[in-house]
Amino acid sequence: MMLHEFSAPSPKQASEILSMVPYRQRLKVGRMRWPSGFMPAPVRSLHEVHISLMIDEKSTPAIHFPSLSVWVDKVVGDSELARVIDTCASDDDNSYADRCRELHEIIGMRLAQLREIADLSDF
Amino acid sequence: MINDGWAGHILHLDLTELKAKAISAANYKRWGGGHGLGTALFWDYCEDKTLTDGRDPRNVCVLSSSPFCGTPVPSGGGRTEVTGIGTGQWPISWYTRSNFGGRFSSMMKYAGWDAIVITGKAEHPVWVDIRNGDVAFVDARTLWGKDTHATQEAVWAEIGMRRGTKSAWKLLRNTIDAGRTTQKPAVLCIGPIGENSVHGALINDAGNGAGQGGFGSVWGSKNLKAVSILGAGEVHVADPAGLIQARFITKEKYVDDPDKPDLTGWTGMATGAITVAFSAPPTHKRRPQACQSCIGGCRTRYANGKHNEQSCQETAWYGAFARRFYQDPVDIGNANLDAAHAAALTGINTYGLNSALPWLEYLYHEGVLGPNGKIKSELPWEQLGRPEFAAAFFDCIAQRTDIGADLAEGYLQALHKWGREEDLESGEADFPYWGMANHGYDPRSELEWGYGTLMSERDFNSHDLNNHLFWAPFGSAVSAKPMRIEAERAVELVAERLGPYAKGRKECLDYTESNMYSEALAQLVRWHLHYGRFWKNSCGLCDFKWANFFNTNTNGYWGATGSEDAGEQVWWRVVTGEDMSFEDGIERGRQIYNLDNAIWTLQGRHRDLCKFAPYIYKKDVQGFNLGMFPFFFWPAPDENGKWEYREIGSRHLDEARVEEWKSTFYGLEGWDAKTGWPTRRTLETMDMAFVADELEAVGKLGAER
Secondary structure: OOOOOOOOOOHHHHHHHHOOOOHHHOEOOEEEEOOOEEEEOOEOOHHHHHHHOOOOOOEEEEOOHHHHHHHHHHHHOOHHHHHHHHHHHOOOOOOHHHHHHHHHHHHHHHHHHHHHHHOOOOO | OOOOOOOOEEEEEEOOOOEEEEEEOHHHHHHOOHHHHHHHHHHHHOOOOOOOOOOOOOOOEEEEOOOOOOOOOOOOOOOEEEEEEOOOOOOOOOEEEEEEOOOHHHHHHHOOOOEEEEEOOOOOOEEEEEEOOEEEEEEOOOOOOOOHHHHHHHHHHHHOOOOOOOOOOEEOOOOHHHOEEOOOOEEEEOOHHHHOOOOOEOEEEOOEEEOOOOHHHHHHHOOEEEEEEEOOOOOOOOOHHHHHHHHHHHHHHHOOOOOOOOOOOOOHHHOOOOOOOOOOOOOOOEEEEOOOOOOOOOEEEEOOOOOOOOOHHHHOOOHHHHOOOOOOHHHHHHHHHHHHHHHHHHOEOHHHHHHHHHHHHHHHHOOOEEOOOOEEOOOOHHHEOEHHHHHHHHHHHHOOOOOHHHHOOOHHHHHHHOOOOHHHHHOOOOOOEOOEOOOOOOOOOOHHHHHHHHOOOOOOOOOHHHHHHHHHHHHHHHOOOOOOOOHHHHHHHHHOOOOOOOOOOHHHHOOOHHHOOOHHHHHHHHHHHHHHHHHHOOOOOOOOOOOOOEOOOOHHHEOOOOOOOOOHHHHHHHHHOOOOOHHHHHHHHHHHHHHHHHHHHHHOOOHHHOOOOHHHHOOOOOOOOOOOOOOOEEEEEOOOOOEEEEEOOOOOOOHHHHHHHHHHHHHHHOEOOOOOOEEHHHHHHOOOHHHHHHHHHOOOOEOOO
């Protein structure tokens, strides 16, 4: 698990990063699960990405890391997080599942920081 | 007379006259059971096979057991096949099938019936009370409007059964001579969606649902609310010792030690009890529950008792929306299960929602659907993901209010009514075939699934190759673990079972673009359709466990399928006494498939109708796997002919070449390639001249080559 120190954005920036993006700018991801196969589950916020990256005993995230990085940078507006995602996603020594777990933790940390800055108790 | 594996009689329920009649099963044995039996009965009892909407009173719905039902055949003793003309498909609702697990088929056998044929339409709602040989039609007006669970409770109460396991011995009828039992009847029923003949309604037996085909709507149109069956008899088998021996061999050789379950999928049928409930509350306080005779157990029973009956598809369609509103996995799970519960009570098949809800949400966000859209809807679309939205959505579907009025006839019927054909060009409406939802195995990548669906009548939903050649390597790839069976060996093992058409032909399993339109692929699809038609749909072997092509528990990795000690044909022999080979079963499947195609032909099928949705043929439309997932692995040979598991996503199908492939397929089946209709020569080689005669009488016999 890599540790990351994120710089602190302003409360306004934090709120913007946490906000839900318009439907047309959604990121198309999904989940793979036996026996259903691929289930579409597009995401519109970092919060949804965070939950999408969870691995459980029943299903696996279906997410393309380079697309995620671009989306976080260009649509969500968090270029710092996007760079960390790039670094983590390109770690070929880690399995896909491990990279999902790591990204889940990284984005979770970022979310916690942003929520604290934005003073949002929920999302 | 003892009928090994057979009860010996079929029950005909004439709802128009409210009469029940017993038919001998003797003339139907050649069709096996399940789908073959149901199709033969449909052929004989449906007076107008040109129907294209299952809600016509002349439609015939058959519930069929198989010789395996009520016996300990592993994962083969508890399925009921449902057949008849369905509802809600596009452009025509075909003669189709579904099936469900549990114990209804066993009860049917114990009551003395191999199948139930339902014809006509009752004047008012009825339910049918079957206790062994006694059959009563009961006024169901007091049940009409009740949800599926309340209906079952009401029927049990009517019969005098108490909740739980405290039931005392009960008389099967009013005299002691009829026998006694401590069992509760199996009750198959519909909910409000079925009552209002809305497409996509299922029939439900305590959490077991026959979803595809929309047979709940068929029952509703017939004013049939429920069928309750209680049997206290037995099933004779030809070789009881052989049956038990084969069962022990299965346990010792093919199935895992329950204390050391193999969760990677490489053992195929041996994955033990894995509850198939998605997004459920994470808790260890649960246990598996299984259908009659299953060697697995895929249902979940929670310690808190909440939503126990919800599993599999019902729990798969809403979680992605629910997570928008909740952070805690427990909350997401609860919201998901609440939505699943609402679906079950209403009696809707949620499979169609896999594609329908994302498409409807897209229309909402595009401003096309909503309070101010061209398509008026007052549903709270911003709340999609909360259980309350699911309940409101189901209510509008069931009552045909809001967009439910248009969706009642089918998703593509609504799409065309709304003038949204462009969504089938863009793929926003992800209904690749027959107006049915994408199952999650895109036909552009998973070739046998797509072609198998195109050459039949419903979403294929047969995981035989999918479980072995996709999921097993997928599981290893996700965790970067070694492939426990290399691709070369895997395709060898599968190909060895592809007789009589393609035994040993590994090229049938080449999923690369170069093989997408080949004769070899056509042979694979034929084999798969025929295997499924007999061994699974007619014998009732469960899709979650069969076929078993390879198995890492055994020497050489041979699976149980076709094996000499526990293969499909072994179970047939020990139960029925008939010495039939594995490939004989494939041939029977071919005959049943031909009977299906004859019915489709009479309904109006022509090869020109057998097409994928437009977006499947478009270069610029992304499949689900494009850019989303790094390993949609299937077997493929490299330039030196060495097999590997290779990513094969990101592609489209070429329409002209699919047409060529169809001609190849029809030719291999011995059908007329210009129409796709069966020919007399082919039918007569299968002792099916009676089918040729009926086709010829209406000018729909295929031309001989």
